[in-house]
Amino acid sequence: MSVTTAAATREKSLCGFLALLLAVCRFDDEIAMSYSMENYKAIPMSFKWNDELNTGISNIDIQHKQLFTRFNALLQACNTAQEKDAVGNYLNFLHEYIIFHFEAEEREMINHKYPRCDEHKAEHETFKKQINQLYEGYTTHGVNMQVFVMTIRTSGEWLVNHILKTDKVMAEYLRNEVGTGSGA
Numbered sequence: 001m002s003v004t005t006a007a008a009t010r011e012k013s014l015c016g017f018l019a020l021l022l023a024v025c026r027f028d029d030e031i032a033m034s035y036s037m038e039n040y041k042a043i044p045m046s047f048k049w050n051d052e053l054n055t056g057i058s059n060i061d062i063q064h065k066q067l068f069t070r071f072n073a074l075l076q077a078c079n080t081a082q083e084k085d086a087v088g089n090y091l092n093f094l095h096e097y098i099i100f101h102f103e104a105e106e107r108e109m110i111n112h113k114y115p116r117c118d119e120h121k122a123e124h125e126t127f128k129k130q131i132n133q134l135y136e137g138y139t140t141h142g143v144n145m146q147v148f149v150m151t152i153r154t155s156g157e158w159l160v161n162h163i164l165k166t167d168k169v170m171a172e173y174l175r176n177e178v179g180t181g182s183g184a
Helices: 003-025 031-034 039-044 059-080 083-111 118-141 145-178
Strands: none
Touching: 059 083, 059 145, 083 118, 083 145, 118 145
């Protein structure tokens, strides 16, 4: 097997592995059980935005949708063998965007005296540290298996779990505090 063929096989295997990882992260047993290296491209590789993810705070929802859009672009790059460039682009974007996004959320929490603000901010700090570690790994070593897999896993889990749990609770408080929540 030539070096280029081996590299192409590794890339295909990496994408297949990530498809399985996403299925497991989403607890999608049907997809996880049907996994094989031959049909990895048939596995849907996206996180769908749905109404359950809406917080009801319009500027926060717009920012969350932007995060989903960028994450899905990364996942789609797996199907086109462009994942190395996509991971770099995504980490560059995320490294900057989460600062902007978290500041917006934290400003709202402080302005409305959200009682769980410190807990929420601590989750933000944990995610920032994880992303900073991935970003440092990327800038130091480029995209390797660990950076690639952990970027997908960390982002996927964060997007769904943090929004559905922590952000929804915060948004409910803000909507009740403001009255309508349409522009908090």
